[in-house]
Amino acid sequence: MTFAGFLQSAGDFLPILLQGVWVTVAVTLCALVIATLLGLVWALMRTSGIAWLEWPAKTLVNILRGIPIIVQLFYIYFVLPEMGIDLTAFQAGVIGLGVAYSAYMGEVFRSGMLAVDPGAIEAAESLGLPRWRILTRVVLPQAVRIVLPPYGNMLIMMLKDSSQASVITVAEISTQSRLIASSTFKNQEVFTLAALLYLALSVPLIILVGRLEKKFGRA
């Protein structure tokens, strides 16, 4: 592979691969929304101090963490239709990735909430603030600072794990590159391009997370 040859191939394949980039970004961002919202629900349930909320959340989180994402994707894409729930590959990919990651997000959020200064929570209690105000005014704002760096890391992992959606035919970067490679046999050029595209997406995120870590640190 000469450099000139590589540029030539890049010019040929990039338009198709860029379509894959948009799908990768879309899958990641949509799944991020699901993972964040569900993760917050799990974390609130697990820190609620109410047994019948705590244990279902704990059980679910452990089940989700215990099954590979790829199997969860197969389940959503191939098994749910047998139960009458038909999803497009994109929908299945987003839901699968989002739900799988909600378990990890939930743990990140929970550890962040537990790391909030208990003295400040006690002070809020002693002022007679209602429970939900303590949550929204004291716990969550402080937890966000603690959680931001690990949250950024999760985002980077999700971006890369979105490639797993290729097994259910979601047309993201990996799927597109495999299709091109198998029809042109230019494996080296195509997969190098794919790797570079992932790096182009993830390196800025990695730098951003590094900055966040510097800014907030861990208390």
Place this chain on the structure above:
Amino acid sequence: MIEIDGLQKSFGSNRVLDGISLRVPEGKVVCVIGPSGSGKSTLLRCVNGLESYEGGDVRVDGLRVDRTQKEIRAVRQRVCMVFQRFNLFGHRTALENVTEGPIYALGVAREAAEREGMALLAQVGLAGKEKSYPAQLSGGQQQRVAIARALAMKPRAVLFDEPTSALDPELVGEVLRVMRDLARGGMTMMVVTHEIGFAREVADHVVFMDRGKVVEEGPPAEVLVAPRAPRTQDFLRRVLRPLEDKE
């Protein structure tokens, strides 16, 4: 104002409060002294409902203190607490720390709460520090913000839990002076402290506690100057003249 009767509280098999009874009348200052582990802080936390208790009764303004009941918020809005380690909201400015309670617990309009908060910060000698974050303030300044935060609730009484124990020695005075001025202004106060000098000057009534019991109580001139109980005498000798301590 604060009425405690036969209060009992255990942590596991360890009885930390063993039948405590005491009164804090309106407008009076009661100082609680005693060795570490005597249950002083736990007693104070029971009055604000931060701790539950097994036996006896705690009443504030006639309301029973029970942390499991909804009315606990009404109690907490009447008796506010100042903590040993300040417990400020680290992510909020001094002024926001002070206005948090009025706005979100009492429903005061933000503008009014901020006006009041500025006045309170000025009262504790922190005019100009409204926009500072706790981490930018000294320990003494942080504790004064905490006092302003408690006062912002317009409480009927303020509880102080060893308010100067976490401070560098040279910062103790600025906090004690604010507390003394507050007492002179007629605030009802219950103060757990090791500052015997403060208790002697400001307290109307001093309670000496040891091992979960009230050993001796009375006016400071009696309890602190001429204590009757041997345990009080022993404690005061150790606190006031540590170098003369003989085993």
